[in-house]
Structures are given as C-alpha cells and as structure tokens.
Amino acid sequence: MINYWPLIGIALVVLGFALRFNPLLVVAVAAIVTGLLGGMDFVKVLGTLGHGFNENRYVTVIYIVLPVIGLLERYGLQQRARTLIVQMRGATTGRLLILYLGFRQILSAVGLMSVAGQAQTVRPLVAPMALAAAEKQHGELDEDTSERVKAMAAATDNVGLFFGEDIFLAIASILLIQGSLKGFGIELAPLQLSVWAIPTAICAFLIHGARLLWFDRVLARHPRASGGSAQEKNLGSRLRGNDENS
Amino acid sequence: MIDLHWLYVLAGIVFAGFAIGSARDATNKKRFGNTAFWGLVAFSFWFGDFLGDIGNGVLVLVLVAIAGAHLLGKGSKHSTSVEQRKGYSERYGNKLFLPALVIPFTAFVGTLVFNYTPLKNSGLIDPKSVTLVLLGLGVISALVICYAWLKPVPTAPIEEGRRLMDSIGWAAVLPQMLAALGAVFAAAGVGTTIGALAGSIIPEGSIFLAVLLYALGMVVFTMIMGNAFAAFPVMVAAIGVPILIHQDGGNPAVIGAVGMLAGFCGTLMTPMAANFNIVPAALLELKNQYGVIKAQVPTAIPLLIANILILYFGAFR
Numbered sequence: 032m033i034n035y036w037p038l039i040g041i042a043l044v045v046l047g048f049a050l051r052f053n054p055l056l057v058v059a060v061a062a063i064v065t066g067l068l069g070g071m072d073f074v075k076v077l078g079t080l081g082h083g084f085n086e087n088r089y090v091t092v093i094y095i096v097l098p099v100i101g102l103l104e105r106y107g108l109q110q111r112a113r114t115l116i117v118q119m120r121g122a123t124t125g126r127l128l129i130l131y132l133g134f135r136q137i138l139s140a141v142g143l144m145s146v147a148g149q150a151q152t153v154r155p156l157v158a159p160m161a162l163a164a165a166e167k168q169h170g171e172l173d174e175d176t177s178e179r180v181k182a183m184a185a186a187t188d189n190v191g192l193f194f195g196e197d198i199f200l201a202i203a204s205i206l207l208i209q210g211s212l213k214g215f216g217i218e219l220a221p222l223q224l225s226v227w228a229i230p231t232a233i234c235a236f237l238i239h240g241a242r243l244l245w246f247d248r249v250l251a252r253h254p255r256a257s258g259g260s261a262q263e264k265n266l267g268s269r270l271r272g273n274d275e276n277s
Numbered sequence: 278m279i280d281l282h283w284l285y286v287l288a289g290i291v292f293a294g295f296a297i298g299s300a301r302d303a304t305n306k307k308r309f310g311n312t313a314f315w316g317l318v319a320f321s322f323w324f325g326d327f328l329g330d331i332g333n334g335v336l337v338l339v340l341v342a343i344a345g346a347h348l349l350g351k352g353s354k355h356s357t358s359v360e361q362r363k364g365y366s367e368r369y370g371n372k373l374f375l376p377a378l379v380i381p382f383t384a385f386v387g388t389l390v391f392n393y394t395p396l397k398n399s400g401l402i403d404p405k406s407v408t409l410v411l412l413g414l415g416v417i418s419a420l421v422i423c424y425a426w427l428k429p430v431p432t433a434p435i436e437e438g439r440r441l442m443d444s445i446g447w448a449a450v451l452p453q454m455l456a457a458l459g460a461v462f463a464a465a466g467v468g469t470t471i472g473a474l475a476g477s478i479i480p481e482g483s484i485f486l487a488v489l490l491y492a493l494g495m496v497v498f499t500m501i502m503g504n505a506f507a508a509f510p511v512m513v514a515a516i517g518v519p520i521l522i523h524q525d526g527g528n529p530a531v532i533g534a535v536g537m538l539a540g541f542c543g544t545l546m547t548p549m550a551a552n553f554n555i556v557p558a559a560l561l562e563l564k565n566q567y568g569v570i571k572a573q574v575p576t577a578i579p580l581l582i583a584n585i586l587i588l589y590f591g592a593f594r
Contacts, residue, residue: 033469033470033473034466034470035470037462037465037466037467037470038467038470038471040461040462040465040467041467041501044458044501044549045501048548048549053344053345053347053447054447054448054451054548054551054555055340055341055344055345055447055450055451055454056341056344056345058341058451058454058455058457058458059337059338059341059345059454061458062457062458062461062462065461065462065465065467066461066464066465068465069464069465069466069467070465071464071465074331076334076461077330077331077334077335077338078330078331078334079330079334079457079460079461079464080333080334080337080457080458080460080461081328081329081330081331081332081333081334081335081336081337081457082330082333082334082457082460083456083457083458083459083460083461084321084333084334084336084337084453084454084456084457085321085325085326085328085330085333086456086460087452087453087456087457088285088288088321088322088325088453089281089284089406089409090452090453090456090552091288091318091322091449091450091452091453092281092284092285092288092409092413093412094288094291094292094438094442094445094449095284095287095288095291095412095413095416096380096412096416097291097437097438097441097442098291098294098416098420098434098435098437098438099376099377099380099416099419099420099423099434099438100377100437100438100441101356101434101436101437101438101439101440101441102420102423102427102429102433102434102437102438103373103376103377103423104356104362104437105356105357105362105365105429105433105437106357106362106365106366106369106373106427106429107361107362107363107364107365107366107367107369107373108366108373108374108377109362110359110362110363110365110366111366111369111370111371111373111374112374114366115371138385142388142408143384143385143388143408144408145384145408145409145412146381146384146385146408147381149553149556149557149560150560151380151381152381153557153560153561154441154557154560154561155377156374156377158561174564178563178564178565178568179568179572181561181563181568182558182561182563182568182569182571182572183572184561185557185558185561185569185572186545186569186572186573186576188557189544189545189553189554189557189569189573190545190573190576192553193538193541193544193545194538194541194580197534197537197538197541203506204505204506204509204537205534207506207509207510207537208509208533208534208536208537209533211509211510211513211514211533212513212518212529212533215513215514215518215522217518217522217529219529219530219533223530224530224533224534225534226530227530227531227533227534227535227587227591228534228535228538230535230587230591231535231538231580231583231584231587234580234583234584234587235576235580238576238579238580238583239576239580242575242576
C-alpha cells in the first residue's frame with residue numbers, strides 16, 4: 032500500500048507560497064511535516080535536512096561576485112552601461128535581449144553556463160542596458176514598464192541558459208538522463224541525447240525572440256515623450272531614475 | 278588539488294565580511310539579525326563538514342527562525358550618489374566594463390585552457406568544479422584590478438557587496454533550502470508516490486495522450502520540486518520506460534532528452550526554482566517577487582507545446 036500522507040508536505044508548500052508566508056519558514060515546515068508523515072522520526076528529518084543543506088552549499092557560492100559588482104556600481108558601471116546603449120543607433124530592448132539570448136544559448140551549449148548569470152551579467156549590465164534602450168523607444172518609463180523590462184531581462188537569461196545547456200554533452204542533466212535510462216537496460220550515448228536538445232533550443236529562440244520583438248512594438252507604440260529631443264531630456268531623468276526616489 | 282572546498286573558504290570570508298559590516302551599520306535597525314544570519318552562512322561554508330547532519334539541521338532551523346521572525350533589515354547608507362556615479366562613469370569611461378568582464382573572461386578562457394591542454398591531467402583543479410573554481414579566481418583578479426586602478430577605501434568591496442546582499446536578504450539561502458527539502462522529499466518517498474499516481478491514470482491505447490501525460494507530469498512535478506532533476510527519474514519510471522518506450526516503441530533518446538526539456542518549461546513557472554525566479558526579482562529590486570515568473574510563463578507554455586509535438590513526432594515516426 033502506497034503511503035499518500037507525505038503529499039501533504041507538497042500541499043503545505045503550495046499553500047505557504049500562495050499565502051506569502053516567509054518561504055524559508057514554509058520550506059522548513061513542509062520538510063519536517065513530510066518527513067514525519069513519511070515515517071521518519073524528528074531527529075532523522077533534521078539530519079536529512081541538515082545533510083541536504085550542507086551538500087548543496089555550492090548553490091550559494093555565486094554571491095562571491097557581489098563585492099566586485101557592487102564596487103563597480105559605486106564607480107558608475109550601470110550609468111556607463113546605459114550611456115553605451117544611448118549612443119548606439121538602432122538599439123532597442125528587444126534586439127538587445129535577442130542578442131543576449133543567442134549568446135547565452137551558445138555559451139551554455141559549449142559548457143560555459145557560469146560565465147553569465149543573474150548576478151554576474153543581468154544585474155550589472157543587461158538590465159540597465161535594456162532599461163536604457165526602453166527609454167529611447169518609449170520615453171521616461173513608469174514603474175510598471177520598468178519592472179517589466181527588468182523582469183524580461185532576467186527571463187531572457189533563464190531561457191537562454193535552460194535551452195542551451197542540454198546541447199552540451201557533459202552536463203549533469205544529460206548524465207542524469209543517461210543514468211536513469213541505463214537503470215532500465217537502455218544504453219544511450221550522450222551525443223544521441225544532446226542532438227535532441229537542438230530542436231527545442233531552436234524553438235526556444237524563436238518563441239522567446241518573437242516575444243521580445245513584440246515587446247519592442249508594445250514599448251514603441253505608447254511613447255510618453257515624442258521625437259528626438261526626448262532622448263536628451265531622458266538622459267538626465269534616467270540617471271536619476273533608478274536610485275534617487277528611494 | 279583545488280576543489281570546491283577552497284571556494285567555500287573564499288565564500289566564508291565574503292559572508293563573514295558581510296556579517297561584520299552589518300554589525301557596524303548603525304543605519305540598519307536590525308543590524309544584529311543580519312550579522313547573525315550572514316555569520317551563520319559563513320560558519321556553514323567554513324565548518325559545515327565538521328558539524329554533522331544534526332548540527333547542520335540545527336543551523337538550518339536557526340537560519341529559518343531569524344528569517345521567519347523578520348529579524349533581517351536593510352541599511353539606508355548610500356555608497357555614492359547618482360551624481361557622483363555619473364561623474365565617475367564619465368571619468369573612467371568604457372574601461373569600467375573591463376573588471377566586470379574579467380570574471381566571465383577568466384571562467385571562459387580558463388575552462389578552455391584547462392580542458393584542452395595538459396593542465397587537465399596535472400591535478401591542479403578538480404575537473405568537476407573547474408568553472409566555479411575559475412569563477413572564484415576571476416573574482417579575486419577583478420578585485421585586485423579594482424584596488425590597483427580605482428583605489429577605493431579598503432572596505433568598499435565588502436560594503437558594496439553587503440548593500441546588494443541585503444537587498445536579496447533571506448532569499449539568498451532559499452535555493453539551498455529547497456535542495457535540502459528535495460532530499461527530505463526523496464527520503465520520505467514523495468517521488469514514488471507521485472510516480473504511482475501518474476502511472477495509475479495512464480489511458481490505454483492513445484500514444485498522444487500518454488505523451489501528453491508524460492510531459493505534463495514532468496512540468497507539474499518539476500514545479501512542485503523546483504527542479505527537473507528530481508522529477509525526471511520518477512516520470513521515466515512511471516510512464517517514460519514502461520508505456521512510451523516498451524509498450525509503444527518510442528525512441529528512448531527523444532523521450533529522455535525532450536522529457537527533461539519539458540520539465541525545464543516547468544522550472545520557468547515555479548517559485549520553487551528560487552535561484553532562477555525569486556533571487557533575480559530581489560537582485561533587480563522588483564516590487565513583485567513573482568515578476569520574473571510572470572515574464573516567463575508566455576514563453577514556457579508555447580515552448581511546452583512545442584516540446585510535446587517534438588516528443589510525439591520525434592519519438593514515434
């Protein structure tokens with residue numbers, strides 16, 4: 032007889048996130064409840080949780096880049112990224128992010144997943160550039176629009192990573208697929224699996240790329256200031272925009 | 278051999294710096310909460326391997342208690358004003374990009390050099406964690422360049438890093454917590470239960486419906502676990518191998534590879550994949566913590582449909 036009780040842990044996670052409790056608290060409670068309902072005693076649950084936490088420290092290592100990123104921001108990195116985009120003719124948010132999407136997919140496909148990322152590239156470079164380009168198209172951005180531009184920059188990084196990395200032969204997910212199927216007596220070479228990641232990678236580029244072009248049209252359709260003079264005016268407001276209202 | 282543990286020592290130093298910097302920040306009313314939180318993270322990086330499983334479990338509970346009791350705050354001290362930054366940005370020009378690019382460049386060129394020269398067999402770096410180790414090296418190089426060129430006050434990198442770290446706050450350890458939750462789920466048999474559930478609702482006779490259930494099962498289970506890796510072995514055992522490969526004669530390479538990618542569509546849509554979906558929202562200071570997910574759903578759904586079609590037509594031609 033299958034024990035269905037541990038599934039309550041999943042319900043707790045969904046409920047906790049939906050009610051916007053502190054997610055760390057939600058996760059800890061769900062872990063303990065699931066473990067107890069799954070027939071483990073409290074000490075065993077605590078040990079499993081602690082072991083899992085310790086084994087996955089590498090996930091949190093990425094924040095070592097923050098001192099460098101923060102220091103460069105102190106010396107105007109974001110402002111520089113914006114200036115670069117303002118000077119570039121024909122730069123739009125969509126085109127910029129499509130270019131980034133392509134780069135991210137190709138780099139991931141050759142195994143260079145950690146080269147770019149939310150902390151390394153999106154926060155210091157891609158997001159400010161996308162904002163600057165959006166201001167060129169749209170005029171000064173209201174809060175909703177700038178949120179959407181920033182969210183789109185983060186989303187583009189994720190799509191590029193997820194749907195590029197599986198083309199690389201030696202990545203964990205390919206090895207996991209190979210290992211899982213081997214357990215059933217099905218032997219596959221990594222190359223057989225990674226070629227089948229290519230059609231999806233192309234679809235991801237086309238679908239997300241089309242959305243980015245559409246996003247450009249949405250931005251351009253409702254310009255809040257008109258014509259070329261807006262650009263001059265916006266340079267000042269943009270540089271104030273990010274921090275000064277806080 | 279340089280492996281992840283060296284990187285953990287470096288990460289411990291950075292987080293210890295954040296902890297000390299927090300304690301000295303009088304503009305943050307909850308500064309000692311921050312000190313305790315980042316201090317414990319530093320402690321975990323340095324001594325986690327000596328604490329034992331129960332010790333680590335207690336450490337996790339203390340971190341959760343600090344976050345759950347809202348004891349983390351933010352300082353209001355600003356580093357440089359926007360006007361100053363504008364001035365610096367004009368003074369230093371595009372060269373400002375160079376230190377930022379040193380990190381990816383070191384990781385990129387370093388990985389290539391390591392993999393295609395005799396270095397690979399020299400035992401200098403653990404081949405499993407090459408890119409991460411080189412990322413650490415890149416951070417150190419970039420810091421050295423910044424100190425030499427920009428001549429900031431010595432504590433500036435830690436203070437600036439802390440400013441960003443505080444804006445992420447407790448969300449910083451959420452991905453690691455979710456990985457730990459995955460371990461508990463696995464030990465409690467959640468995967469087996471879901472697999473049995475999914476296996477029991479498979480309709481007879483329709484290959485397309487079986488493909489649909491397999492892909493949707495991957496998506497839903499990935500959204501619950503926050504990770505396609507946890508979902509994959511379960512769905513393959515429940516539907517992939519017995520139904521799609523053995524019963525219907527599908528191509529195993531397609532069913533494996535594209536099944537996983539269908540799961541990745543789920544990763545785009547769940548707050549459980551915190552490092553991709555929640556942390557960036559904090560990092561970019563979005564008002565809506567689900568803003569990144571909202572931006573991803575319209576890509577994830579058509580892409581899922583594409584994956585289902587690739588599965589169906591690719592595996593059963």
